Every structure is written in C-alpha cells, then in structure tokens.
Amino acid sequence: MSPTTDGGSDDGPADTVRRVTGTGVPVRGNDVDTDEIIPARFLKVVTFDGLGQFAFFDERFDDDDEPLDHSFNENRFQGASVLAVNANFGCGSSREHAPQALMRWGIDAVVGESFAEIFAGNCLALGIPTVTASQEDVEALQDFVEEHPDADIEVDVEAEEVRYGDTTIDASVDDAQRRALVDGVWDTTALMAANADSVEATAASLPYTDD
C-alpha cells in the first residue's frame, strides 16, 4: 500500500504535512540509539540515497549477512510508512543518517512514547513527524500493527490524533513542530532561501559576524 501525505495549500516554502497515512511497522524497546538505527560504518557516503537498506542493519543481519528476526525484514511490513516505537527513541549520536535511513526505507511518520530531541529535530528537517502518545496507547498500536499489517494508520499532525481501525488515540506533537509541518515551514534551508533579505539583516545585527 502506498503511503499518502495529505498536504494542503502551500503556505510555506515546503510541502505541508498535516496527515500521514500508511501501514505500520513496530520496533519495540526503549532507548533505541542511532547507532542501532544505522551503524557508523555505513555513514561514509556522499549521498543519503540507498541508506534505507542499512536501517537497523546489525539487528537485521548476522555476521554472514543472514537475516535475523526483525520487523524491517518481514514481508508483511514492507511498504510500511508509520513506525511505532517506545521510549527515548533515537538517543545518542545526532547523525542525520538515522532519520535519512528510516525515510529511505519508507518511513514517513514515527509514533512513540518519547523521542531524543535531536533525533526529533532531524526528523522534522525531513518533514517526518515524531508524534508521542502514552505507553499504553503506543503498545496497543504496536499490537494492532502486528495483527493488522495491511491496515492503514492515520497520523493526524494537525489534530494531534492517531487513528487506526475503530480506535482514535490522543497524541501529542510539539507545538513548534506541529506549526512547522502544518504551515510547510519545516524545511529550514528552503525557509532561509525564501527569506534571504531577513537572513542578511539578522546577520548584520549580530556582534560576532563579520561583514
């Protein structure tokens, strides 16, 4: 099933991300660090293209590259775009490669109990919402996804809800993140390029920048 990102009017220089809909994939466990999400030896690249195949590599493959039990290896979860995780997901190294690898594997939104802040910021820079919900709700979502790998999960950033089956759970999206996604201003590079005059004015007012 192909995921859809439900955009709206183009208020900002990037696409708006109000809702993400697609099938789910669970990755369970607290304190999943970015070295797990993508081991350092895969960072030596000049482009992020192709990083998707290395997502969770050391947990997906043994030393002989034989597949291990991992949701990212399972056929039923291929094509999933909503990742369901537990607490403090994305801790450790601030490597941008972590959300890049997840995005290139196919992830468009992450729902979890909590996120490491830099990881969440790096996701936002790619237009990927990191939405939080209670432990109970997240575990129920993970169970649902396990049982219904073909079912759509709707991550409503704007309404701060996650919907699946007959269930709607209260979710929470950091205010600044929600505004950035809903208004289409999450791409800071595009935002700066669209406001070059104001960037120059600000730079000129700072005491530590040269002309």
Next chain:
Amino acid sequence: MRRIEVTGELGDGVTAKDVILTVIRKLGTDGGVGYVYEYGGDAVEAMDMAGRMSICNMSIEGGARAGYVNPDETTYEYLEGREKVPEGEAFEELKEYWESVSSDADAEYDDVVTIDGSDLEPVVTWGTTPGQGVGVSEPIPAPADLPADKQDTARSAQEHMEVEPGDTMAGYPIDVAFLGSCTNARLPDLRAAAEVVEGREVHDDVRAMVVPGSQRVKAAAEAEGLDEVFTEAGFDWRSAGCSMCLGMNEDQLVGDERCASSSNRNFVGRQGSKEGRTVLMSPPMVAAAAVEGEVVDVRDLEPVQEVEA
C-alpha cells in the same frame, strides 16, 4: 534551562568526565529532553576549558539540547591570543558582550540539580548507554532496582557486557585501551593520562592507542614530549581523528573485545564490532586500565619505583 551545580572540590583522580557520567547516571539519557544544561558551582569554576568541554559535549548523552558554562576568567585566558580571536580593544569589547549574556546571579531556572563534587569517585559504565554508570568501587545495580522503563535495557546491557549485579567494575578485564575522541583527548587530558603512564608499561594483553583530539593537540603534545611517554609505555601514538570513538575507519574492536575508552558513547556496535564491549571512563582511568589490563581505580595504582641511574 536546568542549572547543574557541582559543589565542592573534585578529589585527586576525579575528573570532568566523572562529573558528566554522574550527571547522566542521575538524570538519565533522556532526563535532559526539553532542557539546555548550564553547568556551574565551585567544581566547574575550578575546571580548565578542556574539562568544561568534556562536560558540555556529553550534555547530548543526557538528552539535553546543549550544554554550557558561563564565561569567566578561565574562558578569557583560554581565548586570548588564540588564532582568529580579536586582540586588544576588540577583545575587551567582546568580553563586555560575553559578560552581558552571562547568567545573572539571581537568574531563575526551570530546574536546579546539585551534585556534591567532593563526594565523587572515578565513574565507569557497566552497560550500553552512557547513563549506565557506576562508581568504580560501587556494586553494579540490579535491573530490578532501576526505574521501570530502564529495566529491560539494563538486562540486555548486562548480558551484552557480561557483568553481574553486585559485582564492581573494578577487575573487569580489558583487551583494548582507547585514549581519544574530541570529548576527552585534549592536551590536559593527555597530560593527566601521561602522568599515570610514565614509568609504567601497557599490560601484555592490551592493545593501547592514543588518538589526539586534533592535529593541534597532537603537535602541542609532541612539543611537550608526551608522545614519547606513551610510546615508551607501549601505546600506539596516532594521528588525530575519530578512530575508535565510532569505528568508522579501520580502528575497530574485533569480535567481543572489551575496551576501556575515554570516548563518549558505549552503544552496542559503537566501536565497530556488534559483539564488542565499551567501558567509558576518564583519560587517567583509561591509562590505568591499559597498564593493569583491567578496570582499576587509578588512585589505587602502586607508586612507580624510582630506579637508580
């Protein structure tokens, strides 16, 4: 904003690294989410810039967005005369600006955490996150005694590290000693480690390397002869780089090797082998572990015998 006040005076053999490993241990790897950490108090004020940088660098390991120490005379002395730093009047003007953005004495914080610096001993990690630290002579905690959301991680970490609750990390055998990383291989770090190494030899079963934090640090250390102290003891003296801080080049653990490391992260696979084990500690503690072939309290090393010439 969270103020972390480190009171008192750090004891001999206790360093900035022990302070930050204590902070992360107390507050958790996610305790800093939503915060920037401001470090202060007598112990931080007494610290050199290298120590302050070690602490600030690892704020991220505590989940904080950033970490800083307010500018003071130590900061100005560090900056004055360095390349690209304005001189004379321009420097004085900058100093005024820095003072103006420094926290006021009556600043209000969202949270204040106080740590008694005089009470600390060298800290080492027993697990696979930087928050899983313990005093070198303290028992490794039982997972069941930890907060509920940390228990599963602790169990799998202890299995990976092959450590038992109730044991101490002192005596944990090591195969590799890595003295490096931008966190903890600046000049004062290398000096402190060289002081431990001088007159001693790297243990026969240990592969030990020094990777200075930068090319400049490397040159400065060589000018002081620190490279000779390390190489005479049996350390490899390497070029600056990331090396075993993250295992991106050929400097990696092999199989389930155990490494005493002055770097900042001990996640599974961080040093290049997913079976490898990393024990984080201060530079002098890495030096002591290299010499003894196991984790030891650097303060317990037998004095070096003076040999008559």
